[in-house]
Amino acid sequence: MEDKKKAAAIVNDPRKVFGRSPDQHILNVVRESCQEAFNLPSFNTTLQTIKSHFFDRNYDAVFQNPEHLPVYSARYAPSRALCYYHLFMEHPVLMKTLEGPSTILCIGSGAGSELVGISAAMVHANPVIKAKKVKKASTKAGKGEAEEMTKDDTKDTKDTNGAEENTTATLGMENLAVSTEPNQDSASPTAVSETTQAPTTKTKVKKSKVNKHQVTIVMQDYVDWSPILEPMEAVVRSRMLLGPERLQCETEIGNVLDLSEGLLERVAKADLITFMFVLNELFQDKKRTMLLVAKIVAAMPSGAHMLVADSAGSFSNLKVGERTYMVYMLLDHLKSLEIVYQDDATWYRCPPSLTYPLKLENMRHFVRIYKKL
Numbered sequence: 001m002e003d004k005k006k007a008a009a010i011v012n013d014p015r016k017v018f019g020r021s022p023d024q025h026i027l028n029v030v031r032e033s034c035q036e037a038f039n040l041p042s043f044n045t046t047l048q049t050i051k052s053h054f055f056d057r058n059y060d061a062v063f064q065n066p067e068h069l070p071v072y073s074a075r076y077a078p079s080r081a082l083c084y085y086h087l088f089m090e091h092p093v094l095m096k097t098l099e100g101p102s103t104i105l106c107i108g109s110g111a112g113s114e115l116v117g118i119s120a121a122m123v124h125a126n127p128v129i130k131a132k133k134v135k136k137a138s139t140k141a142g143k144g145e146a147e148e149m150t151k152d153d154t155k156d157t158k159d160t161n162g163a164e165e166n167t168t169a170t171l172g173m174e175n176l177a178v179s180t181e182p183n184q185d186s187a188s189p190t191a192v193s194e195t196t197q198a199p200t201t202k203t204k205v206k207k208s209k210v211n212k213h214q215v216t217i218v219m220q221d222y223v224d225w226s227p228i229l230e231p232m233e234a235v236v237r238s239r240m241l242l243g244p245e246r247l248q249c250e251t252e253i254g255n256v257l258d259l260s261e262g263l264l265e266r267v268a269k270a271d272l273i274t275f276m277f278v279l280n281e282l283f284q285d286k287k288r289t290m291l292l293v294a295k296i297v298a299a300m301p302s303g304a305h306m307l308v309a310d311s312a313g314s315f316s317n318l319k320v321g322e323r324t325y326m327v328y329m330l331l332d333h334l335k336s337l338e339i340v341y342q343d344d345a346t347w348y349r350c351p352p353s354l355t356y357p358l359k360l361e362n363m364r365h366f367v368r369i370y371k372k373l
C-alpha cells in the first residue's frame, strides 16, 4: 500500500521520473534497451550494410534480415524517439490522446522509436495531475496553462484552408480519392476518388471503465521486432514508471499493404494513427499505398487523428506522370481529413550536451496532423 502511494507520487511528477534532463533519460532508455546490439562485434559492418541498402532504397533488404534489426534500432531509434517525444509535447491534440483511455496505432513502428517517444510524453500527460489542476482552476499556474492550450489549438488550425485551395488547383486533385477496387488502376492521384471509398465508419469506440487512463500502443510492422520490442518495453516500464494500468503494448505483424481485416478493425478502434518515417517507403508501391490510404481514412472513426512525419527531402517525393509531389499532398486533399497542423519542413536537432554511444542525427522532416471529419 505504502509502495503504491510512493509510485503514484513519483508518477505525478515528471521531474522525478526523468531527473534533470528528459532527453538524456530517453536516450538512456534506448541505450539500455539496445545494449546487446552495441556488444555485437559486427555492429559497424552491419550498420554500413544497412546504410548502403537505404542508399539504394532497398528497404526490404534493410528490414527483412533479422540481424539488421537490433543495429537499426540502436542507430535510428534514439533521435527519432526524442523527436517524437517533443512532437507530442508541442501539440495539445496529441497530448490529449495520452490521457487515456485511448488506442494509438503506429504503422511501421517495430524499431521502437514510437514506443519510447510516446511513452516519455505520457509521463507528462498524467491524468491525475490534470484532475488536481481542475480543482485549483483559479490558481495562476492553472489558468496560464489553460490559456496556453487554447492559444496552441488556434495556432494548429490556422492557414490550412488557403493553402489547400491553391494546391488543389495546381494538382487537379479536386476529386482526389483512392479507388477501393483492388483491380482498378489507382496509380495516378486523379484516379483516387474519395467518393468511391467504402462507407465511412463512424465507429464510437467504447472505453473501458476499469482502466480509464490506459493508453494502448499498437506497434504494427511487417517484421517481427519482438526481440527488440520486448526488452525495450520492460525498460520503458521500469524507467518511466508506466504500469499496465497506464500503458498497454500490443504488436501486430503483417504487411500493411495487404490491408487485412484485422488491420482495418484496429484502425476503426484507434484514436490516433501514426505513420512515422514509413509513408515514403510504402509509396515505393504507389498503387497499393493509395489504396491503403483510402481504406484507412475510410475506416478511421470520426474525430480520430492521424499523425504523419517523414523526410522533408526528396525521399518523400511522389512521382505522378511527369510531375513530382510530396507524399503529404495526397493526404492534404482528402476531403474527409481536416488538416489540424502542417509543417512542410522542420528540424529536430539533438542538443549537443546529450550523450549516446553513437553520433545522434538531426532530422529534417515534414509533419501533418489530420482529423477525420
Ligand SMILES: C[S@@+](CC[C@H](N)C(=O)[O-])C[C@H]1O[C@@H](n2cnc3c(N)ncnc32)[C@H](O)[C@@H]1O
Pocket: 059, 063, 076, 077, 080, 107, 108, 109, 110, 111, 112, 113, 114, 220, 221, 222, 223, 254, 255, 256, 257, 276, 277, 278, 281, 282
Ligand atoms: C524507416 S523505418 C521507421 C521505423 C519507425 N517508424 C521509426 O520512426 O523509427 C520503417 C519501418 O516500417 C516497417 N515497414 C516497411 N514496410 C512495411 C509494410 N509494408 N508494412 C508494415 N511495416 C512496414 C519496417 O519494418 C520498419 O520498421
